[in-house]
Amino acid sequence: MLLKKLLGKHILLMIGGVALLTAVWIVAYFCVGNDLLLPSFGETVKDFFLLWIDGAFWSALGVTLLRVLSAFVLSFALAVLTAVLSYLYPSFRAFFAPILAVLRSMPVLAVLLIILVWTNDGVAPVIVAFLSLYPILYTQTLTAICGVDNKLLQMSKAYRVPMSVQITKLYIPTVAPALIKACGLALGFGVKLTVSAEVLARSKHSLGVLMQDARGFDLPQLFALVIVACVLGFVIEYAFVCVAERMQRGKK
Amino acid sequence: MKLCITKRYREKCVFDGFALEIPDGEVTCILGASGVGKTTLLHCLAGLTPFEGEIDGKTENVGFVFQEPRLLPFLTVEENLTYVGANEDEIRTALETLEISAYAKRYPDTLSGGEQQRVALARAIVKKPPLLLLDEPFSSLDLPLKLRLLSAFKTLYQSYTPTVVFVTHDIDEALSIGQRIVVLKDGKAVYSARVTPCTYGENTTEKQSVLQAITQ
Amino acid sequence: MKKLACIIAGFTLCSACGFVACTKNTDITVYAPDGAPALALAKLLKDDTKDDGVTYRIVNPQTVTTMVTYKDENKNADLCVLPLTDATQYLGDKDDYKLLGVVTHGNLYIISQDQTQVTDVSAFSGEEIGVLQLQKTPGQVFKSILQKNGVADVTLTNITGGGEVGALSNVKYYVLAEPAVTAQKGKGFHIVGNVQTLYGGENGFPQAVLVAKSSVIEENPAFIKEFVRDVQSSATWLATATGEEIVSAVSSHTENGYQTTLKAQLLQPQTLARCGVYFTQAKDAKTEIEGFLQDVSAIDEHITVIPNDGFYCLTDFNA
Numbered sequence: 058m059l060l061k062k063l064l065g066k067h068i069l070l071m072i073g074g075v076a077l078l079t080a081v082w083i084v085a086y087f088c089v090g091n092d093l094l095l096p097s098f099g100e101t102v103k104d105f106f107l108l109w110i111d112g113a114f115w116s117a118l119g120v121t122l123l124r125v126l127s128a129f130v131l132s133f134a135l136a137v138l139t140a141v142l143s144y145l146y147p148s149f150r151a152f153f154a155p156i157l158a159v160l161r162s163m164p165v166l167a168v169l170l171i172i173l174v175w176t177n178d179g180v181a182p183v184i185v186a187f188l189s190l191y192p193i194l195y196t197q198t199l200t201a202i203c204g205v206d207n208k209l210l211q212m213s214k215a216y217r218v219p220m221s222v223q224i225t226k227l228y229i230p231t232v233a234p235a236l237i238k239a240c241g242l243a244l245g246f247g248v249k250l251t252v253s254a255e256v257l258a259r260s261k262h263s264l265g266v267l268m269q270d271a272r273g274f275d276l277p278q279l280f281a282l283v284i285v286a287c288v289l290g291f292v293i294e295y296a297f298v299c300v301a302e303r304m305q306r307g308k309k
Numbered sequence: 310m311k312l313c314i315t316k317r318y319r320e321k322c323v324f325d326g327f328a329l330e331i332p333d334g335e336v337t338c339i340l341g342a343s344g345v346g347k348t349t350l351l352h353c354l355a356g357l358t359p360f361e362g363e364i365d366g367k368t369e370n371v372g373f374v375f376q377e378p379r380l381l382p383f384l385t386v387e388e389n390l391t392y393v394g395a396n397e398d399e400i401r402t403a404l405e406t407l408e409i410s411a412y413a414k415r416y417p418d419t420l421s422g423g424e425q426q427r428v429a430l431a432r433a434i435v436k437k438p439p440l441l442l443l444d445e446p447f448s449s450l451d452l453p454l455k456l457r458l459l460s461a462f463k464t465l466y467q468s469y470t471p472t473v474v475f476v477t478h479d480i481d482e483a484l485s486i487g488q489r490i491v492v493l494k495d496g497k498a499v500y501s502a503r504v505t506p507c508t509y510g511e512n513t514t515e516k517q518s519v520l521q522a523i524t525q
Numbered sequence: 526m527k528k529l530a531c532i533i534a535g536f537t538l539c540s541a542c543g544f545v546a547c548t549k550n551t552d553i554t555v556y557a558p559d560g561a562p563a564l565a566l567a568k569l570l571k572d573d574t575k576d577d578g579v580t581y582r583i584v585n586p587q588t589v590t591t592m593v594t595y596k597d598e599n600k601n602a603d604l605c606v607l608p609l610t611d612a613t614q615y616l617g618d619k620d621d622y623k624l625l626g627v628v629t630h631g632n633l634y635i636i637s638q639d640q641t642q643v644t645d646v647s648a649f650s651g652e653e654i655g656v657l658q659l660q661k662t663p664g665q666v667f668k669s670i671l672q673k674n675g676v677a678d679v680t681l682t683n684i685t686g687g688g689e690v691g692a693l694s695n696v697k698y699y700v701l702a703e704p705a706v707t708a709q710k711g712k713g714f715h716i717v718g719n720v721q722t723l724y725g726g727e728n729g730f731p732q733a734v735l736v737a738k739s740s741v742i743e744e745n746p747a748f749i750k751e752f753v754r755d756v757q758s759s760a761t762w763l764a765t766a767t768g769e770e771i772v773s774a775v776s777s778h779t780e781n782g783y784q785t786t787l788k789a790q791l792l793q794p795q796t797l798a799r800c801g802v803y804f805t806q807a808k809d810a811k812t813e814i815e816g817f818l819q820d821v822s823a824i825d826e827h828i829t830v831i832p833n834d835g836f837y838c839l840t841d842f843n844a
Contacts, residue, residue, distance in 0.1 A: 090596040093615075155576055170692075177694055208379050215355045215373040215442075215480045216393040216432075226392050259683055269683060275827070304383075 096277040104281040128186030136194035182254035197239035201232040241297020245290035310366030316382040318467030338487030368437040378425035380417040395435040403435040485509040557606035558586035562733040565628035568759035570774035617832035630801040631729030635718030643718035646674035659683035665821040753842040772798035
């Protein structure tokens with residue numbers, strides 16, 4: 058009942074999906090027949106749970122999450138600022154468009170190699186994540202702000218509602234659900250991107266470097282760490298989406 | 310209130326030196342075909358659109374009832390009235406006038422279309438604005454509901470007799486509440502007359518005159 | 526009509542399966558990783574006529590160990606060159622494979638843009654060092670050296686190849702393997718230390734080994750003896766071979782589009798000499814191997830298997 062409440066009425070289908078993935082893994086394991094190419098599902102699950110009682114894992118997880126959060130906060134703050142400017146000043150939006158296009162199309166993981174030269178392995182993943190998250194958050198924020206109902210804005214103008222009240226009572230509540238959803242998606246994506254960048258940059262004390270280390274001798278642990286990253290991204294994204302959907306409905 | 314305005318939209322001139330006198334404290338109904346500029350006139354009065362010319366009268370504090378309720382969906386009825394700057398007493402009075410006190414804590418999406426329009430009416434008069442503008446507020450409602458809301462409008466008008474400019478394309482609606490009827494055509498008032506409000510749908514000589522003015 | 530179509534389809538399928546079964550490769554398969562271990566088989570690769578019943582494959586070093594760990598024995602390589610620690614960890618407590626001998630004895634060097642030679646390990650104190658494959662033999666050896674000399678305050682950073690040399694800020698020294706070391710001279714790096722010498726053994730340390738299936742050894746003793754002797758003479762041949770010959774031999778035996786990282790212009794005699802390529806048979810290398818495994822297991826918790834005598838093929842191939 059609680060699971061159904063948390064995950065929605067399609068819980069059985071979702072469990073079915075996970076079961077299918079597991080079945081595919083088990084079949085593939087027996088077909089491949091080489092533990093160094095594909096570890097067993099059982100060993101991986103065991104390692105997954107063992108990770109959570111390992112202090113080094115928690116330390117690495119904390120550092121990685123701190124990187125994700127830093128990149129997110131920076132990109133969110135700049136995204137909101139530039140989106141508001143673009144909304145208020147079409148000339149700014151036009152001026153900013155080519156810069157945004159470059160950021161959007163940049164192959165950030167390749168750019169990581171350049172960034173590593175200028176900075177270090179601790180900061181580079183943050184910058185890479187920032188460069189990826191910022192265009193997404195900017196676009197989502199601007200779309201959300203432009204999505205404020207023009208009719209409500211007109212009504213506000215007719216009643217001479219002060220701008221501060223419009224911002225707090227109209228703009229923010231309208232924009233919040235979409236923005237929160239976008240934040241969830243961005244954070245989920247940020248986890249994946251940051252871990253990938255940490256693997257490439259070999260950032261010390263991180264999930265990425267744990268994965269690099271596991272690659273040598275412990276494939277089940279490597280798979281378990283990948284599952285951790287996936288679960289983390291999913292949980293963060295889902296939590297934000299749930300909050301956003303609750304906000305979208307007025308209370309009865 | 311006197312106005313003399315010129316309003317152009319790109320190449321189209323809606324009003325060119327259009328002059329109109331709106332008696333204070335009375336209900337002036339504006340009639341005319343679609344696209345003649347009825348809504349534009351209201352928007353000029355409300356300051357929602359720029360225009361050339363001048364309006365001599367108080368237009369800083371207006372109540373505006375749109376065709377749709379235009380309530381903020383994430384605020385309760387009470388909070389929607391707070392949004393336009395009303396205090397608790399004003400809100401209580403307005404809700405009582407429209408007989409919707411029971412809706413105070415409810416959200417708009419739990420109300421029917423007619424109930425939401427009542428709330429919009431309450432919002433329009435909650436601060437007792439001297440100028441009340443209504444832009445076809447009951448056009449999307451069925452007849453029984455329309456009649457109920459017309460009755461509610463009369464109640465709220467009588468509560469403090471503001472200057473009302475009521476735009477509609479429904480002649481019966483205009484004649485049931487209006488004290489002055491103005492028919493617009495080609496940017497001009499082709500008919501303007503004082504009338505006595507009658508029963509909705511009643512066939513009067515004024516109705517014939519208005520019809521004639523519209524169809525000519 | 527439908528019945529006939531089914532019969533024809535079934536017959537075709539059976540024939541195809543039979544054809545595949547009949548044409549299944551029964552050659553003896555030999556796998557080796559790219560790099561210095563591939564040099565150990567260079568002469569055999571050069572002389573390979575491709576119809577002598579032996580198939581050679583040079584593979585990505587990241588994947589060579591997977592060639593001996595399939596559950597289906599038929600998929601595993603008959604002979605394989607692989608890192609010693611992988612060989613003992615994955616094969617040392619089983620009877621499927623035996624160790625024939627050591628093919629490379631350490632090809633690790635310390636390079637730096639500072640030309641000051643390092644003769645004392647304490648010179649690394651407080652430094653950050655980029656180490657090739659930190660989790661594997663190079664890293665294990667270097668950590669062992671630091672531990673034996675009581676140098677603790679060293680930061681080790683993993684690098685995966687010569688391309689990352691010079692890319693890490695704050696790193697003064699890199700531990701890299703030949704022939705990649707020679708390639709760094711163009712970036713202004715010089716050899717300032719010999720890991721083999723620092724480790725302490727005059728013969729370096731056992732880095733890559735040759736293993737063979739126990740069944741192949743039992744059923745083909747003459748072949749194994751000849752193969753081992755060819756590997757011994759291959760090491761001697763390297764001293765006179767040209768870089769082009771070596772690279773041609775290796776690159777003609779890669780598979781699945783893999784391209785060798787060996788560059789002909791880098792395979793000069795001095796470089797080849799530093800690759801530590803010479804064969805020591807298991808009978809003579811056993812003590813050295815056990816000593817090395819004890820050293821690395823003390824500093825690497827992943828090394829848990831110290832093989833018993835049964836893992837070593839103690840035949841004297843020179844008799």
